[in-house]
Amino acid sequence: MTESHGHGADERVEIDLSALAGALKRALRWLLPLCVAVAIATVVVLQFVPSKFRAESKVLIQTSDAVYPGDVRGIEEERALLDNEGVASQVELLMSRDLLRRVAQRLDLAAIPEFEAGPTSSLFRETLVALGLMRDPGRNSREERVLKVFYKNLEVYRVDGSRVISVRFTSRDPERAARVANALVEEYLDLQSSVKRETTDFAATALEPQIERMRQEVKEAQKKVEAFRTLAGLLIGADNQTLDQQQLGEISTELSDARASQSQAEARANLIRRQLDSGASLDSAAEVLNSQLVQRLRERQVELQSRIAELSTTLLANHPQIRALRSQLADLERQIRNEAEKIAAGLENEARVQQDRVASLTATLETFKVRAAKSNEDQIRLRELEREAQVKATQLDQLMTRYREADTRRNAPQLGADARVISRATVPLEPYWPKVVPIASILTFIVFMLGSLWAILGQFLSGRAFRHMPLGATEAPAAASMPPAAAPGYQAGRAAYSGGGFGYDWQTPVQDAGSVAAANALSPETGPDDVTSVASEHVAGAPAPAPLVPAAVEQMHPRRIAVLSVDSDEVAQEVTFRLVREAAEEGIMPLFLEVRPDLGDPEAVPGFAELLEGSASFAGVIYRDAASRAHVIESGRRVIDDDLAEAGRFEMLMDAIDHTYDQVFFDLGLIDDSLISAQILAMADQVVVATGGSPAGPELEEALRMLEDQTGAPVAVEPVKRKGETARRPSDMAA
Numbered sequence: 001m002t003e004s005h006g007h008g009a010d011e012r013v014e015i016d017l018s019a020l021a022g023a024l025k026r027a028l029r030w031l032l033p034l035c036v037a038v039a040i041a042t043v044v045v046l047q048f049v050p051s052k053f054r055a056e057s058k059v060l061i062q063t064s065d066a067v068y069p070g071d072v073r074g075i076e077e078e079r080a081l082l083d084n085e086g087v088a089s090q091v092e093l094l095m096s097r098d099l100l101r102r103v104a105q106r107l108d109l110a111a112i113p114e115f116e117a118g119p120t121s122s123l124f125r126e127t128l129v130a131l132g133l134m135r136d137p138g139r140n141s142r143e144e145r146v147l148k149v150f151y152k153n154l155e156v157y158r159v160d161g162s163r164v165i166s167v168r169f170t171s172r173d174p175e176r177a178a179r180v181a182n183a184l185v186e187e188y189l190d191l192q193s194s195v196k197r198e199t200t201d202f203a204a205t206a207l208e209p210q211i212e213r214m215r216q217e218v219k220e221a222q223k224k225v226e227a228f229r230t231l232a233g234l235l236i237g238a239d240n241q242t243l244d245q246q247q248l249g250e251i252s253t254e255l256s257d258a259r260a261s262q263s264q265a266e267a268r269a270n271l272i273r274r275q276l277d278s279g280a281s282l283d284s285a286a287e288v289l290n291s292q293l294v295q296r297l298r299e300r301q302v303e304l305q306s307r308i309a310e311l312s313t314t315l316l317a318n319h320p321q322i323r324a325l326r327s328q329l330a331d332l333e334r335q336i337r338n339e340a341e342k343i344a345a346g347l348e349n350e351a352r353v354q355q356d357r358v359a360s361l362t363a364t365l366e367t368f369k370v371r372a373a374k375s376n377e378d379q380i381r382l383r384e385l386e387r388e389a390q391v392k393a394t395q396l397d398q399l400m401t402r403y404r405e406a407d408t409r410r411n412a413p414q415l416g417a418d419a420r421v422i423s424r425a426t427v428p429l430e431p432y433w434p435k436v437v438p439i440a441s442i443l444t445f446i447v448f449m450l451g452s453l454w455a456i457l458g459q460f461l462s463g464r465a466f467r468h469m470p471l472g473a474t475e476a477p478a479a480a481s482m483p484p485a486a487a488p489g490y491q492a493g494r495a496a497y498s499g500g501g502f503g504y505d506w507q508t509p510v511q512d513a514g515s516v517a518a519a520n521a522l523s524p525e526t527g528p529d530d531v532t533s534v535a536s537e538h539v540a541g542a543p544a545p546a547p548l549v550p551a552a553v554e555q556m557h558p559r560r561i562a563v564l565s566v567d568s569d570e571v572a573q574e575v576t577f578r579l580v581r582e583a584a585e586e587g588i589m590p591l592f593l594e595v596r597p598d599l600g601d602p603e604a605v606p607g608f609a610e611l612l613e614g615s616a617s618f619a620g621v622i623y624r625d626a627a628s629r630a631h632v633i634e635s636g637r638r639v640i641d642d643d644l645a646e647a648g649r650f651e652m653l654m655d656a657i658d659h660t661y662d663q664v665f666f667d668l669g670l671i672d673d674s675l676i677s678a679q680i681l682a683m684a685d686q687v688v689v690a691t692g693g694s695p696a697g698p699e700l701e702e703a704l705r706m707l708e709d710q711t712g713a714p715v716a717v718e719p720v721k722r723k724g725e726t727a728r729r730p731s732d733m734a735a
Contacts, residue, residue, distance in 0.1 A: 014466070015465055016464070016466065020459055020465055023455045023456065023458065023465075024452060024455055026455075027451060027454075027455035031448060031451040034447060034451060035444045035447050035448050038443055038447045039440045039443070042436075042439060042444070043436055047436075049433075051172065051431035051433065052170050052171065052172055052433040053170070053171060053172070053174035053177045053431055053432055054170045054177060054428060055169055055174070055177035055181045055425035055426065055427070055428055056166055056167065056168045056423070057166075057167045057182055057184075057185045057424055058159075058164050058422050058423040059094075059164070059165045059185055059188070059419050059421055059422065060163060060165075060420055060421075061081070061082065061087050061164075061419050063081060063082070063418055087163050087165065090165060090419070091156055091157065091165055094165065094184065094188055095154070095156050097147060099184070099187055100150050100184075103150075103180065103184050103187050104146050104147065104150060106183060107179065107180065107183055109146050109150070110146050112176070114149070114172055114173075114176075115145075115146045115149045116142075116146075153169055153170040153171060154167075154169055155169075156168070164422065167181050167184055169181040169184070169425075170432060170433075174427045174428045174429070175427050177425070177427075178425040178426055178428070182424055182425050185421055185425075188417075189417040189419060189420075189421070192417035192418060193417050196409075196415040197409075197410070197415055200406050200410050201410050203406045204403060204407050204410050207399055207402060207406065210399055211399045211400060211403060214392065214395055214399055217392050218392045218393050221385065221389035221392050222389050224385050225385045225386050225389050228381065228382055228385055229382055232378035232382065233375070234378055234379060234382055247368060248368040251364050251365045251368060255358060255361035258361055259358050261350075262351050262354030262355050262357075265347045265348070265351035266351040268347045269344045269347035269348045269351060272340055272343060272347070276340055276341060276344070291339055293339050294336055294340070297332050297335050297339070298336070300332055301329060301332045301333070304325055304328050305329065307325055557588065558663070558684075558686035558714075559662070559663055559664065559685055560663075560664050560666070560684045560685045561664070561665050561666065561684065561685065561686040561687075562666045562680050562684035562687050562688070562713075563576040563579065563666065563667055563688045563690055563718075564668040564669065564670070564677075564689060564690070565689065565690040566671055566689065566691070566699050566703050567690070567692045568670060569670050571690045571691065571692050571720055572667055572668065572690045573594075573669070574690070574720050575690035575719075576592060576665050576667040576690070577592065577625075579665055579688070580592045580625070580628065581625070581630060583630070583663050583665075584628035584629050584630045585628070588662045588663055589629070589661050589662045589663075590630045590631075590662065590663040590664070591630065591632075591660075591661040591663070591665065592633070592665055592667065593608060593657070593667065594607065594608065594632075594633065594635040595608055595635060595640065595666055595668055595669075595676060595680060596635040596640070596669050597640045597641070597672060597674035597675075597676050598639060599669075600637065600638050600639035601637060602637055604637045605621075605634055605637075606620055606634075607633055607634035608621070608634070608635055608636050608640070609636030609637060609638045609640050609644065610636045610638070611633075611636075612640065612645070612649050612653070613638065613647070614647075614649060621633050621634070640674070640676045642674070642675040644676075645674075645675040645676040645679060646675065650679060654683065666680050666684070668681075671703060681707070681710065681711045681713075682711065684713050685713055687713050687714065687715045688717075689707070689717050690718050690719075690720065691718070691719050691720070692719070700717070704717070
């Protein structure tokens with residue numbers, strides 16, 4: 001981050017991070033004792049602060065069981081009680097002044113000094129009251145002061161995602177805190193029961209005059225029905241019918257019977273007449289056969305025929321005796337026909353009688369029809385009066401049912417509340433306030449941050465935090481901004497190494513001017529033929545950072561060192577960082593290059609994978625180690641697969657890095673069989689196997705033999721440095 005300075009147009013002003021770090025280091029001499037003193041003072045002061053205890057009771061909002069008639073609620077009533085608004089209403093009820101006043105009177109809280117909250121006389125308070133800037137506390141009643149303290153120490157809230165209400169109360173006495181919380185819940189349940197009883201009593205009292213009034217209305221309506229029925233002559237007979245309707249039905253039935261009898265008599269008379277006229281036998285006429293005279297004549301006729309048949313065997317047909325018998329037989333036949341004519345005449349007379357009856361009934365029926373038509377309007381009016389009386393009777397029954405239910409609930413010994421206690425408040429064992437450790441820690445941290453800020457501001461105000469450099473100077477670092485997200489591996493490494501005396505600065509990554517110039521020249525569009533010339537031009541044109549010894553570096557130290565591990569990625573990273581920083585301490589310009597073929601994180605910063613892909617330049621991926629002057633290149637965001645390793649940019653990048661840095665340390669992590677790892681091992685001058693300090697096992701020995709056979713480079717074993725061990729020199733890495 002550069003900006004122009006007022007000294008001249010050919011200068012630039014940069015923030016000297018080393019000066020700020022030195023100022024913070026010097027400030028620790030007085031800042032650490034101050035922080036310790038603040039922490040001790042805070043702990044001591046908090047010992048004199050009165051402890052407060054918090055007790056908690058929980059209530060579940062639910063519908064009470066239906067024990068008495070009328071307790072059953074509708075769906076809408078239950079929904080209104082159990083929804084969010086209903087539970088919020090219960091929370092407000094628990095915090096109501098009336099409920100708190102009942103609890104205060106029950107526990108006699110006014111007699112407790114903690115709830116007195118009386119005004120303390122002070123000159124400042126009296127001055128504010130005199131100026132009208134503050135209300136005089138002495139005007140408040142004793143009850144108001146108690147409720148004020150009650151509200152201050154009370155906390156009622158709904159537990160998220162449930163119908164549970166938590167009631168918390170804070171007090172200096174742990175037993176009092178639990179007693180007040182439980183008393184508030186008990187009074188809340190009693191209040192609900194009493195409200196239900198009052199509502200029931202009010203309903204029963206209100207129903208009594210309504211029932212009495214409805215009874216009178218029902219009586220009047222029934223009287224109107226009976227009076228109109230009598231006046232209109234609509235008296236009720238059998239089958240709940242009026243007399244006119246009943247008589248009309250009877251006449252209709254008699255008329256039908258008369259017509260049937262008339263038709264039957266006429267048919268029988270006509271049948272006998274046809275038989276007599278045709279001279280046919282009368283044996284088919286039932287009325288003739290049923291006549292007793294005809295039956296006796298038929299018997300006499302049969303006897304004569306029998307006699308004639310006997311005499312015909314001995315006498316001729318013209319014998320006087322036979323002729324006499326036949327004459328008697330003909331006389332009998334004539335008598336039978338005469339009798340049949342009489343029967344036919346009787347049937348005709350009966351038909352005429354029924355005809356006259358039909359005429360009479362028809363006339364009567366017409367008369368009743370006229371009367372029935374006239375009574376239809378009266379019947380309609382009567383039905384209206386009956387319906388009105390029935391409606392009033394139904395309303396009276398409903399009111400009586402509701403009154404009986406209300407009276408039952410009113411006389412009940414106990415009415416259930418729409419809530420139940422699921423957790424009663426117990427006496428707290430530990431104080432809720434003050435929290436000594438958190439308060440002391442926070443105050444100490446605030447003091448430390450303020451002291452650090454004071455030291456840094458002093459550097460800025462004195463001007464020692466700025467560094468003036470000519471625009472053409474190559475030793476001035478160029479600041480770059482770190483992307484907001486770092487690779488997960490380095491974030492873990494940063495936390496792990498911070499306790500060991502070295503860290504990784506992600507805030508102000510810096511590169512030397514020469515390396516930045518070469519990196520910027522090597523853009524993604526640079527071809528393979530231009531790499532060597534670009535790197536050589538920038539390395540030759542920019543003086544090497546002192547105290548570099550380029551001629552002796554290659555003879556004393558290998559240029560390309562590959563570090564891998566058979567234990568974990570973290571072990572390889574820790575050993576690589578240590579070797580890089582040891583090399584930097586000897587005046588060598590090293591590069592930490594992380595190569596993780598299987599590490600792909602879209603949230604990481606651009607690194608070596610983006611260089612191979614050609615989507616980033618060196619200027620966007622090189623960062624400076626905060627604990628040394630070494631530079632760092634991360635693995636990148638994408639996975640380094642075989643296609644990316646064979647893209648042709650690997651050798652080009654290695655040539656540029658070799659022309660810029662004295663030593664390159666490759667952090668390969670856990671040993672694998674990727675192509676990029678094989679390429680790096682093939683070109684490595686030194687191979688280091690990092691271990692966690694455990695004794696060598698078969699896996700480590702096999703890895704050493706394989707690396708020696710495949711790479712041809714010296715192979716060394718480097719353990720993780722533990723606390724208290726002396727630092728190894730880079731020359732000890734030789735196999």
